[in-house]
Amino acid sequence: MSDEFYLSLAIDKAWNYQLLTYPNPAVGAVILDENGKILSICAHQKAGEAHAELNATKEALVAKDYRLKSLFDNAKDPNELYSLIIQNHQNLLKNSTYYVTLEPCAHQGKTPACANLLLAVGAKRVVIGSRDFGEHAKGGAKLLSDNGLEVVYGVCAKECDELLEPFLRWQSGNFTFFKIALTQNAVATGGVISNLASRTHTHQIRSLVDLMVVGGNTVRTDRPILDARLASDKSPNILIYSSKDKFDSQIPLFNVPNREVYISNSLEFAFKQRFVMVEGGENFLKNLDFRIDWILIYRSNEFKIGSSLSLNLKLKIIHRTTLDDGELLWCKRVN
Amino acid sequence: MSDEFYLSLAIDKAWNYQLLTYPNPAVGAVILDENGKILSICAHQKAGEAHAELNATKEALVAKDYRLKSLFDNAKDPNELYSLIIQNHQNLLKNSTYYVTLEPCAHQGKTPACANLLLAVGAKRVVIGSRDFGEHAKGGAKLLSDNGLEVVYGVCAKECDELLEPFLRWQSGNFTFFKIALTQNAVATGGVISNLASRTHTHQIRSLVDLMVVGGNTVRTDRPILDARLASDKSPNILIYSSKDKFDSQIPLFNVPNREVYISNSLEFAFKQRFVMVEGGENFLKNLDFRIDWILIYRSNEFKIGSSLSLNLKLKIIHRTTLDDGELLWCKRVN
Ligand SMILES: [Zn+2]
Ligand SMILES: [Zn+2]
Numbered sequence: 157m158s159d160e161f162y163l164s165l166a167i168d169k170a171w172n173y174q175l176l177t178y179p180n181p182a183v184g185a186v187i188l189d190e191n192g193k194i195l196s197i198c199a200h201q202k203a204g205e206a207h208a209e210l211n212a213t214k215e216a217l218v219a220k221d222y223r224l225k226s227l228f229d230n231a232k233d234p235n236e237l238y239s240l241i242i243q244n245h246q247n248l249l250k251n252s253t254y255y256v257t258l259e260p261c262a263h264q265g266k267t268p269a270c271a272n273l274l275l276a277v278g279a280k281r282v283v284i285g286s287r288d289f290g291e292h293a294k295g296g297a298k299l300l301s302d303n304g305l306e307v308v309y310g311v312c313a314k315e316c317d318e319l320l321e322p323f324l325r326w327q328s329g330n331f332t333f334f335k336i337a338l339t340q341n342a343v344a345t346g347g348v349i350s351n352l353a354s355r356t357h358t359h360q361i362r363s364l365v366d367l368m369v370v371g372g373n374t375v376r377t378d379r380p381i382l383d384a385r386l387a388s389d390k391s392p393n394i395l396i397y398s399s400k401d402k403f404d405s406q407i408p409l410f411n412v413p414n415r416e417v418y419i420s421n422s423l424e425f426a427f428k429q430r431f432v433m434v435e436g437g438e439n440f441l442k443n444l445d446f447r448i449d450w451i452l453i454y455r456s457n458e459f460k461i462g463s464s465l466s467l468n469l470k471l472k473i474i475h476r477t478t479l480d481d482g483e484l485l486w487c488k489r490v491n
Numbered sequence: 492m493s494d495e496f497y498l499s500l501a502i503d504k505a506w507n508y509q510l511l512t513y514p515n516p517a518v519g520a521v522i523l524d525e526n527g528k529i530l531s532i533c534a535h536q537k538a539g540e541a542h543a544e545l546n547a548t549k550e551a552l553v554a555k556d557y558r559l560k561s562l563f564d565n566a567k568d569p570n571e572l573y574s575l576i577i578q579n580h581q582n583l584l585k586n587s588t589y590y591v592t593l594e595p596c597a598h599q600g601k602t603p604a605c606a607n608l609l610l611a612v613g614a615k616r617v618v619i620g621s622r623d624f625g626e627h628a629k630g631g632a633k634l635l636s637d638n639g640l641e642v643v644y645g646v647c648a649k650e651c652d653e654l655l656e657p658f659l660r661w662q663s664g665n666f667t668f669f670k671i672a673l674t675q676n677a678v679a680t681g682g683v684i685s686n687l688a689s690r691t692h693t694h695q696i697r698s699l700v701d702l703m704v705v706g707g708n709t710v711r712t713d714r715p716i717l718d719a720r721l722a723s724d725k726s727p728n729i730l731i732y733s734s735k736d737k738f739d740s741q742i743p744l745f746n747v748p749n750r751e752v753y754i755s756n757s758l759e760f761a762f763k764q765r766f767v768m769v770e771g772g773e774n775f776l777k778n779l780d781f782r783i784d785w786i787l788i789y790r791s792n793e794f795k796i797g798s799s800l801s802l803n804l805k806l807k808i809i810h811r812t813t814l815d816d817g818e819l820l821w822c823k824r825v826n
Contacts, residue, residue, distance in 0.1 A: 157529050193527030194492050339798045340788075341677035441794075453675075457806045457822075459776075464799030465676045469791045476811065476818070483811070487792075 158487035162186050162194070162255045163312045167285070169199045170208070170257050170319055171475050174486065175333075177203055178364045178431055181323035183258045185212035191281070195219040198232035206234040209260055209270035213241055213277060220248040234267040243275050243439040249277040257316045259288040262296040271296035274305070281306040284394045285316025290327070303384065318474050322431075325449060332432040333450040335361075336441060340455065343462035345438045353480035356386045363388035366429040371436045372398025372419075382435075391415045392433070395426055423447075442467045444489065452473075453485040494618045497521050497529070497590045498647045502620070503593050504534045505543070505654055506810050509821065510611040510668075512538055513699045513766055516658035518593045520547035525586035525615070530554045541569040541791040544595055544605035546577055548584065555583040569602040571736065577611050591653045592621040597631040606631035616641040620651025625662070654808050657766075660784060665769040668785040670696075671776060675790065678797035679772045688732060691721045698723035701764040706771045707733025707754075716743035717770075726750045727768070728801035730761055732775075745769045758782075779824065785809075788820040 163186070170184030177183075183200045185208035196215030200208040214237060218225045224244060254260075260270035260282065274282060282305055288294050301307045325331035337354065338344055362368060363384035370382065375396050383391040393416040394409055401419045403410070410417055416426065426432050427447055432441065432469035434448065444451075451471065470490040477484040498521070505519030512518075518535045520543035531550030535543040550573060553560045559579060566572035595617065596604035597683070600613075609617060618642055623629050635641045660666035672689065673679055680762065697703060698719035710731050718726040728751040729744055729821050736754045745752055753760065762782055769775065769783065778779040779786075786806065812819040 157532070188528075189526075191524075191526035191528055193523075194529070197492070242601075340804075340806065341802070343596065343673060363732055457825075459677070459800060459802050459804040459806075461801055461803050464643070465794060467676070467794050468793040468796050468797065469675075471675065472816070473792055473818075474628055476813070478811070481807070483808075490792075 157218035159255070159308065162253075163257065163285055164282060164315070165194075165197050166208075166255050166257050167312060167315050167319055167432075169197050171477055171486070173199050173201045174319070174475075175322060175361050176364065178202065178322075179203060179326050181258055181320050183208040183259070184255065184319075185209045186255040186373045187212050187216040187249065188253040188255075189216070189220070189249070192253075195249075195252070204234075204266055204347070206237060207261065207267055207270050209254065209256060209273055210234060210238060210241070210267065212254070213245075213273060215283055216252070217241065217245055217248055221246065238268045238273065241273070242482075245277045247278055249279060251278065251280040253281040253283065254279050255283045257285040257312075258320055259284050259286065259294070260296040260300070261288065262294065262299050269296070271299045274300060275303050279305060283308045285310075285312050286320050296358070326430050327397075328428050330430060330432065330447075331450075332427065332434060332448050333452055334434040334436065334440065334444060334448050335452045335454070337434065337454040338465070339460045339462070341459045342464040343460045344465060350455070351456060351480050351482045352386075354482055354484070357479060357484070359384040361433055362392045363390045365392050365431045365433045367395055367426055367432045368392040369397055369423065369426050369432060369434040369436075370395050370397045371402075371440055372400065373439070374436060375403060375407060375409065378407075379407045379439070380406075381412065383412050391407065394418070398423070399424065438463075438465045438467065441465065441469065449488070451487040451489065453487060453490050454479070454482060455485060456482045457481055493749075494643065494646045495816055497523065497588075498618060498620055499650070500529075500532050501543075501590050501592050502647060502650050504532050506812055506821070508534050508536045509654070509810075510657060510696055511536065511699065512673060513657075514538060514661050516593055516655050517646075518543040518591065519654075520544045520592070521585065521590040521794045522547050522550070522551040523588040523590075524555070525582070527588075530584075530587070537774050539569075539601055542596065542602055542605050544589065544591060544608060545569055545573060545576070545602065546590070548580075548608060550568055551587070552576065552580055552583055556581065572601045573608065574800065576608070580612045583604055584614060586613065588618065589614050590618045592620040592647075592654055594619050594621065594629070595631040595635070596623065597629065597634050604631070606634045606647040609635060610638050614640060618643045618646050620645075620647050621655050627768065638660065644647055656784070661765050665762050665765060665767065665782075667762065667769060668772065669769040669775065669779060669783050669785050670787045670788040670789070671771065672791070672794055674795040674797070675801070676794045677800040678795045679800060685816050686789070688793060689817055689819070691788075692814060692819070694719040694722035696768055697727045698725045700727050700766045700768045702730055702761055702767045703727040704730045704761050704767060704769040704771075705790070706775055707731050707738075708774070709771060710742060710744065711739060714739075714742045716747065718744075729753065730755055730758075732756070732758065732759040745758075773798075773800045773802065776800065776804065784823070786822040786824065788818060788822060789814070790820060791817045798800070
């Protein structure tokens with residue numbers, strides 16, 4: 157099979173954690189042993205947790221020697237896991253190939269550098285999707301090639317760059333996406349998504365964003381709470397996008413602890429935040445500001461009698477993720 | 492990686508040819524070499540052409556020894572390919588593992604039996620999704636286990652059985668599916684699908700079905716030709732589902748050579764045909780006869796101002812296939 161095939165497995169895996177890794181990039185990694193057998197397909201899942209390469213290395217070693225599982229599972233953090241791997245890899249990954257959607261990091265951050273991990277286990281070849289030009293992380297590929305690994309660049313580069321887009325925008329100041337839940341016939345489900353998996357996914361993202369934007373009409377009509385209870389105690393700060401600043405203070409969202417609520421008829425404040433989620437309906441979608449980067453559509457599996465969205469909008473679907481009995485469409489507007 | 496992982500690769504591949512193999516089943520096959528490296532992921536593509544196992548064996552041997560490619564590419568039919576493989580496999584697939592969505596056939600049909608092919612190349616293990624209980628094909632697994640192969644059953648059985656459903660219904664008399672093209676906001680595109688890949692796919696299926704059913708209103712309004720010109724010269728026979736039997740004979744569909752056109756206010760005739768495609772719009776979808784087995788939705792990537800479908804219908808999405816910049820949703824109704 158081609159390098160594209162294996163890197164695509166890493167890309168698909170990484171998308172399962174897209175946005176959930178904030179402020180880190182979504183990254184996937186696949187490891188083949190020296191005979192070309194797939195040992196692991198893993199992703200970075202959450203900031204502070206193991207990088208994709210470390211997760212994949214752990215899984216690959218366990219695939220080679222299952223007795224390592226309990227040892228590695230007891231590691232209390234990525235640093236300890238890294239050390240345990242360095243001490244116990246038994247050359248089981250000698251001459252392995254790593255497929256990574258992003259150049260392995262070369263700096264000691266919250267976790268040790270992944271490039272050094274690849275050297276330590278004796279990898280022979282690394283296939284890289286996107287280059288990392290970040291000040292602290294760059295240089296991983298050079299370190300690897302200086303140490304004799306075969307380094308291949310630019311496989312699935314477009315797909316890997318798309319995967320990386322939120323991270324690059326976070327780094328340059330702001331990533332804003334619009335989220336909407338629709339039935340098969342584009343009836344917006346009025347703020348309540350019936351599917352538990354998609355609600356949990358929404359709450360996971362809400363617990364991470366710096367600001368959540370919601371339309372004034374939605375607040376008045378749905379009287380939402382907009383918390384993240386299915387994922388976390390941390391509720392997002394809210395900007396109510398509205399020309400009128402009078403709201404019933406009994407609406408649940410105003411009574412969530414440790415939350416700021418702003419009311420504004422401008423999104424300027426929002427675009428100064430780093431990671432912003434906009435939830436809204438038809439009007440919002442019709443009048444999307446061009447600075448909104450992505451559109452995330454949760455699509456249920458049913459047609460429902462109701463008011464379908466009526467607008468002209470051409471999308472590029474960057475990725476599709478199945479979510480229980482529905483799906484997530486990660487989209488950009490095509491001009 | 493698990494058996495489910497590899498069999499899923501075979502299942503996904505087979506779906507690319509779903510319905511196009513009529514009257515044969517859609518089948519996928521994956522081969523791993525003795526070290527667990529993936530050598531090939533292939534499918535049966537068309538009746539009269541090579542079975543999935545034969546295609547996968549060819550690809551796997553070429554992956555092991557590229558010089559075999561030109562030899563195999565010159566085979567004039569599956570029988571010759573089979574013979575060339577038997578003579579030239581050089582034990583390159585000794586101790587290989589086959590993943591097949593359907594039990595390998597055990598009878599000489601238009602092509603030699605796949606079970607014998609697995610024996611000839613020295614496979615060690617075969618993982619099977621669905622059993623084959625057909626009179627002529629059954630017994631493949633028994634032949635393999637009698638000859639010392641490890642045979643594993645029932646992996647991804649539900650997914651493999653779903654993949655097989657049209658074939659089982661063709662065998663028991665009738666498989667009927669409803670096809671509709673929709674925008675993101677469920678505007679039916681009035682018979683003209685803009686995406687060339689989805690139009691070609693529609694034409695491929697039209698060239699295979701025994702009967703195509705279309706609503707009388709669609710015929711009067713759209714004045715369609717309903718041929719299969721993007722795929723074949725063979726246009727489908729048509730049943731116009733209508734209570735009135737007066738139509739303008741200048742409507743192009745009436746003037747296609749070698750085609751029968753029936754007009755009826757009953758689908759009884761249709762359900763006596765083996766492979767039937769229904770094309771229609773909102774009314775058809777609202778009143779779908781319960782004997783319609785599947786719904787195939789071609790979904791474009793744009794929202795478009797127009798009349799969105801308004802109905803209640805809960806779907807199970809069996810499979811999603813990306814098609815250029817749109818997608819195919821293979822669905823069943825959930826009662
Ligand atoms: Zn790293
Ligand atoms: Zn066969």
